[in-house]
Amino acid sequence: MLALIQRVTQASVVVDGDTVGAIGPGLLALIGVEPGDGEGQMARMAERLLGYRVFADEEGRMNRSLADTGGGLLLVSQFTLAADTRSGMRPSFSTAAAPAEAERIFDQLAAICREKHPPGVEIGRFGAHMVVSLVNDGPVTFLLKS
Numbered sequence: 001m002l003a004l005i006q007r008v009t010q011a012s013v014v015v016d017g018d019t020v021g022a023i024g025p026g027l028l029a030l031i032g033v034e035p036g037d038g039e040g041q042m043a044r045m046a047e048r049l050l051g052y053r054v055f056a057d058e059e060g061r062m063n064r065s066l067a068d069t070g071g072g073l074l075l076v077s078q079f080t081l082a083a084d085t086r087s088g089m090r091p092s093f094s095t096a097a098a099p100a101e102a103e104r105i106f107d108q109l110a111a112i113c114r115e116k117h118p119p120g121v122e123i124g125r126f127g128a129h130m131v132v133s134l135v136n137d138g139p140v141t142f143l144l145k146s
Helices: 039-051 099-116
Strands: 002-015 018-023 026-032 062-064 072-077 121-123 131-145
Touching (some): 002 072, 099 121
Parallel strands (some): 026 072
Antiparallel strands (some): 002 131
């Protein structure tokens, strides 16, 4: 499982003109599911999304997590993160989980995050064409793997 996380001042997802998810300050996480991802990867990724220290403390150092700040978390499924881009001029998606499996795992990841982070978890719409808007704060962007 992969997550491209970005610290944001705000982020939103629009599908067919309707906002389906939006947060203020917090993290936008683009999630890629790979074959073989399961309970262990979901639990570890949820732990990392909520506990990864990317927010400034009183001294301006990145020592605070989303759990510490109570910020929002916007999860967006993005199968292209799991693409094989090592060769050629076109990505291969054979390294991404099958859509039904990826949706199940993504939904379970969202449920775990919602349970552990009551301040707020929003999601995009799996499989839809989404317009994602964000204001990256820093900019701060990390690729997490579990």
